[in-house]
Amino acid sequence: MAVVRPIRKDSPDPIGLHTQAMDNLRFIRSAMENAGPFTAVPGVGGMLMGATAVFAAFAAHLGKSSHAWFAIWAGEAILALAIGLAFAYRKAIRNGTTLLSRSFRRFVLAMVPAVFTGALLTYVLYRAGLHGMLPSVWLLLYGVGVSSGGAFSVRVVPIMGVSFIAVGTVAALAPLAWTDPLLALGFGGLHIVFGFEIARNYGG
């Protein structure tokens, strides 16, 4: 009698199931990471950065010399960076991710060119004694950086970037006496308003 043989042998290793499961997990991770900017940009941290900027603006306004003014704002920039990173880390941990997540890396990398340019121009303008130009450069380039980083994020982030550019434009054209109020409005007010919006709608 003829022997019946299967045309296709059963595989003891169901590669299909394993591959599909891995693929599904990768997809879930990717969807979470793409949605990550909502969680990566720390709203509460932004509000705190805004509050310290308002204090810095008051202190800088009362400063006796342009060197003291510059030192206060340089200190504020370092403090704001530390606050931003600390709250981004806290938020990432709360959401079960890390600061090395793809979404946060994309946000930071998109900001790097503007921040680097801002730091370089700060050095050049400060050395040339053109302190009056610094506020508009800071506001404009910070706005450019946030807008670029916000391209991978929810709409509120690029809107915040554009708002910084708008305040920076006013600072570039306004009298020097407006410098500290405009810095307070930008780094203080905008951070507080948009930070509150992000904290309220996007998980802290």
Add this chain to the structure above:
Amino acid sequence: MGKPAIGRTQLSPHVVAAGAGARSLDRMIHERLRLGIVSALSVNESLTFRDLKKILNTTDGNLSVHSRKLEDAGYLTCEKRFEGRLPRSEYRLTERGRAALENYLTHMEALIRATRQQ
């Protein structure tokens, strides 16, 4: 006359269990776009229709159909309101939806473990 020889390979219990697991998957979120919606909402308190469309790179029609299915299944809630004259739909994951995603992840991990043990 002997029995016909059927050249069938014996599957291990791990793989049989994995297959059974695959059959009991939650079909509601097994579909790609629905899985994406639930995953994105799991890391956000809420997302608007526009946010989801951007994250998942999909069309209005597709997103609308699949989010409605998830809503009907009780996996997410949709709050519709107006901002000025513009309608805004805001989605949130329900406890049921979060539990479904956790179960789905457990299933996937079990499948991978089972096939690795094989």
